[in-house]
Every structure is written in C-alpha cells, then in structure tokens.
Amino acid sequence: MFSRLRELNPHPKTELEYTTPFELLTAVALSAQATDVGVNKATRKLFPVANTPQKILDLGLDKLKSYISTIGLYNNKAKNLIAMSQILVERYAGEVPTTREALEELPGVGRKTANVVLNTAFGQPTIAVDTHIFRVANRTGLAPGADVRKVEDKLEKVIPKEFVQDAHHWLILHGRYICKARKPDCPICPIVDLCAYKHKTKPNETRQR
Template structure:
C-alpha cells in the first residue's frame, strides 16, 4: 500500500511517526478554545489567518460568547468588534452567526460529530471539519493545510498535487497507532522545522528518512 501512496517504505513511515511521537507524545493544536463550539468557531476564524492572531482576538470573545445562543445574541456587528483584527472578518462574522443559527435550529445547539453535517454549516469546509472531528471528538482525521501539504510532498511521505490527494494518501499510509495525532505532528513539523522558505534540517530528527534533496545541513 505504501508504494502507491508514498515514496517511503512501510518501515520508514513507521519510524517517521515513531520519532515524532517520541519527541511529543501528546501534541495539541495551538488555537485557544473552551468547548467544542468555541473550537469550531476558532477554526473557522483561522482560515487565511494565524493561530496567534485568532487567539489574540478570541481571548475577549469567549468570556461573552461561548455558546451558539450567546454568539447569536452578540450579532454580526457585535462579533465584528471582537474579530476585526482578523483577516476577512466581515464575511467570517456573517458565517459564524449563520453557523450559530444552524447549530440551534438543526442540532439543538450542539456541534455535530460527522463531516457531512459539519461541512453543511456556514464557513465550514472539509479542512475545518477534519480539525474539529480530530480535536473535539478524537476521530483519526488529517486536515491538510499548507504545512502538511508541504511536509507530505517535500519528505516523500504522501506526495500529491492537491490537498485532497495528499489527505487521501496520508490516510492510507499513516500507521494506525499514529493516526489520531498525525495531524498535529505534521503541522508542528511544518510550522517550526520544515519551513517553507528554508527548512531547518539540522534540527530535524527525520533527515535520514526525508527525501528532500536540498537539505540545509
């Protein structure tokens, strides 16, 4: 199976994740949230924005709007005041308010636990749904962002021309013991070590496995 979806062999793939697991046994996302609902909103707000920027904005938002009902009461304009430092805040505010209405009307105010129901909500795409399913509900999903896309292609772990192909390949090749946390390990690797412009290969524990030819050693 690995040969079709990865340039690495099974043992290399296992070692790849075993080393990441050894280094960080219980990785966590960097978005701040207080419950499933605030996690969902935080991920929606993080599209084309940094986690740091989202966290800065939501520290004043969660104390006043940590449920769909409270967020709805805040309204679009009230929400905009809290998130106006985040990119695309106008459309995001409108989506979050629509999302709250749907959660109340269709899901009893609860965050649904299936991808199909999540992506039907305003502002929620497949990547957002995967993040929520993974973090909130412990489902072994892999949300492919720019970091994971880069790492998967650069290392040879799961090459693909678009995020859907990379996600499909990753779900085929990630060994079962590592599927729950793989998403976080790969994001953190891409964010802090395997950086876009100049990867810090000297700090990486995967250099002997990685197939990237232009290593910065």
Template structure:
C-alpha cells in the same frame, strides 16, 4: 554566423520526482515525532467543541496566535451558539477585526450559530456531512473538529501538512485531497489520531516554507527533500 548552441535543459525543483518513504521509514518518522511530543494538540485555545469550531473557522488565512488573541476577548463574552447569535454580525466584528477577512468570517460564524440552534439543538454535530453543511465550514475545518474535539482519526491537510507530505516523500500529491487520502493510507493506525498535529507542528516550526531547519530535523536522514538546508545534523535518537 554560427548558430548558438542549444541551452541544456535543467530540471526545476518543482519538476523533480521525490520518491516515497517506505513503510519502515514512515514508522520510524512517527516514532521520532511522538518521542519529541507524546501528546500533541492544536495551538488554538478552546474548552468546548463549539469554541474549537469557531476558532478553526476564524483561523482560515490567519495565524493561531492572532486567532487566540481575538478569542481571549470573545469567548468570555460569547462562547455558545446562542450568545454568538444574540451578539449578531455587527456585535461580533469588533472582537475579530484584527483577523483577516473578518467581515466574511463574522457573517459565517453568526449564520453557523443560527444553524446549530435551528438544526442541532445548539450542539456541534459529530457527523462530517452535518459539519460541512454549516456556513464557513469546509472539509479541513470539519476534519479538525472531528479529530481534536471528538477523537476521530481524520487528517486535516493545511499548507504546512501539504508541504511536509510532499517534501519528505511521506504522501506526495498535487492536491490537498490527494495528500489527505495518501496520508490516511500510509500513516500507521497507531499514529493516525495524532498525525495531523505532529505534521502541522513540524511544518510550522521545522520544515518551514522558505528555509527549512534541516539541521535540527529529527527525520532529516529519512526525508527525501533534495535541497536540505546545510548545517551539521542533530544526533537522531533510535
């Protein structure tokens, strides 16, 4: 019996190496994203650094739309550490019960409020170490608050930014921290403050996980992603 011929090895999509964008391509990428949206910001609704901190904490594994629906009811009632601490865990839960992991988040938000009162006079600290020491606050949340509330050029990498950075060749990396460090190095200084917002919005509405909208992507000609969604590309402004 003749042995079967060995199957040809085919490279999986994940195994493909994507080349990095050049400095000129990165400059063009952000110039185009800026032209589309000159003043990007978070889609979470807030009016104070504390409201932003709470909203970002609630947004883990939840949508901004869902968080906004909850905070529109919560913030008119309690939008300071003192008010949240007074509300307590059981008092907070009904306001955020539509958000995933609300039991854990309620405990964290109340403990966070108590710690802000005890250690920071009820104010949101501007130092990374102090932010990350708060209950329920990790590096990504701290980066969002530092960037959006205090104007620091930080890079908060979520699933959207992780995907865009790897797909496009902007800052490929195997971990969130590797991508964050890569982005801080390659994003031109003039764009770094707003880069987080441009990238997250691009990932949320254009470079989507299952089917990226490549025909309507303004950086399609720059992007290194090998499996672009077919369709006639949109004219690219230069």
C-alpha cells in the same frame, strides 16, 4: 518517522485555545488565512462574552465584528459565524454535530475544518491537511500529491493506525517550526535521514538561533 515525532512530543495538541467543541469550531473557522496566535488573541476576548451559538446570535453581527476585526477576512467570517450559529441552534439544539457531512453543511466550514473538529473535539481518526501538512507531505515524500485531498487520501493509507489520531498535529507543528516554507531547518530536523527532499539546508544556511 512518526515514532520519532511521538517520542519528542507524546501528546501533541492544537495551538488554538478552546474548551468546548463550539469554541474549537469557531477558532478553526476563524483561522483560515490567519495565524493561530492572531486567532487566540481575538477569542480570548470573544469567548468570555460569547462562546455558544445562542450567545453569538445575541451578540449580533456588528459587535461580533468588533471582537474579530484583527483577523483577516473578518467581515465574511463574522457573517459565516452568525449563519453557522443560527443553524446550530435551529437544527442541533446548539450542539456541534459529530459527522463530517453535517459539519460541511455549516457556512464557512470546509473539509479541513471539519476534520480538525472531528479529530480534536471528538477523537475521530481524521487527518486535516493544511498548508503545513501539504508542504511536509510533499517535501519529505511521505504522501506527495497535487492537491490537499490527494495528500489526505495518501496519508490515510501510509500512516500506521497507532499514529493516525495525532498525525496531523505532529505534521502541522513540524511544518510550522522546522520544515518551514521558505527555508527548512534541516540541521535540527529529527527525521532528516528519512526525508526525500533534495535541497536540504546546511547549518550555515539557516538563520542563527
């Protein structure tokens, strides 16, 4: 499965736009219950003005809200981002910590966000399970589980080491563009013969491209 996904996309990357660990942390925190496209639209305006913890604090809550107001739950996300920036300045000299424990202590940062930052910014072999990965893991039979933590634990066991670093990117993109929630595009799926899903769609069941 992963050999095929790697062949199609040798160097998968997050679709969130960032240049520093803090920008990535901010973008991932903002992406909860929002699309990457929507987050990128907001951060393209925010980051040129404030892309460090201190600059976020200098910007202030009200101005920060004005930059991210197009993103869902922006009021709460703005408060978390201010509080997170304060901790980063006070405890970490404005740098993003490189351990899961430290990241999960930051306001608005859960296990999934921490895993994304550890993997994408710091090259650690973590697997961040979002709704796409949860669906793909269960639907294909790769790593079925009743909750995201169980899926994460199973993925860590079944994915060969050579693929772990990029695995969650491949699975996210596969779930976003092919193994979609409402109706998967099974006819164009590169791993359809490896998939345990019993209700595979046929060409005339998927929308015209």
